[in-house]
Amino acid sequence: MSSVFSQAETMSRKEIEVIQLLKLKKEIDYCIANNAEYGKRLGEAGVTSDKIKDISDIKYLPFITKKDMHSTYPFGFFGQPMNKIVRIHASSGTTGKPTVIGYTQRDLDDWAECMARLCFAGGARESDIFQICFGYGLFTGALGLHYALEKIGATVIPSSSGNTEKQMMLMQDFGTTGLVSTPSYAEYIGELAREQGITENLKLRLGLLGSEGCTPEMRNHIESALHIFVTDNYGMSELGGPGVSGECEERDGMHINEDFYLCEIIDPITGEVLPEGSQGELVVTTLAKEGFPMLRYRTGDITKLVKEPCKCGRTFARMDKIKGRSDDMLKIRGVNVFPSQIESVLMTYPQIAPHYQLVVTRKNYSDRLEVRVEISDVSLLENFAKLEELQENIKSKLKTILGIDTAVSLVEPKTLERFQGKAKRILDLRNQ
């Protein structure tokens, strides 16, 4: 039995690059011929496909940002008129109007192919029964996984989100073996199953979790609560939804569908392309999209790429789990620091609560980063020596991870601000 869904996943690096170059040139021609916005942008930049002799020549193309999506709302980047568009999805924008994505029939077929490869890499097989607990609707996640799992030949239960009691009933009665959900929903299901004492009745073996971040600690927790094997996958509405990349069973980075997506890593501040192996902002170009082609979309996500072949036999490059958003990145004394790095250190201490704040100040032209974190173990307050020991321990762990010195302040329980929506943990006072 083949261990890959498509033979394309084992092409040599040379073959991948030849295909990427051909497809990139074709996609540029396509965009100029079919979309006025691209015609204008590429005209201004003086780029046609003739200028692209090598895939690195992609650097001549201008970036597309989230802002450009807003200014061209709703159909400004569509590559086909509505009579060729067979489906529309939209992202839930945090502010104002959503981003609207159109798909031709071929786009839908390609999407199913890309996502099927990733589901298969994560262990999904024909014999599986998958319950999709993502909300169906404008969101790309549910239907993205739905068609891919059907393409593999697995059985799909489109149970959608919510009504957890019913989800648990179906899971037991139908013998569900695979779960598609967010990590936090999987965690909730695990908790309920334990409370109801039905964990042993479940036949679950796989979790294809996505659409929000999942730390290794959280993954371990879900795996042991539900007795499943969990993989992560990556995508976003602007790029057609999930299907850009996903983990194989080695879980050593997410394999990118390189014959459909060309990925670059840039410096989020200068926009310069960074050398192979560097950490920076992910920029993605679609290589075969008709309905919503994207040339050099700035994802805002921070990661790095690895091109060495994986133990699983796939040759497609891998990207690391997302380190954070470029908007959240802090530059401290010239070093890039992501709140997620700090969070991962803090999470390893049971004596402190997951509430923290990062305060940046500048004195004598030097930056100072203070990590304020609440303790959860109140008995520590009476033992100064222990408190100090904990503080030093956190400080030295942060230094190992970040490469810079930080100040650590342990504060009393419930003294830091709580957030209803997206947490605002950074207080940058350097310009005051």
Ligand SMILES: [Zn+2]
């Ligand atoms: Zn692999």
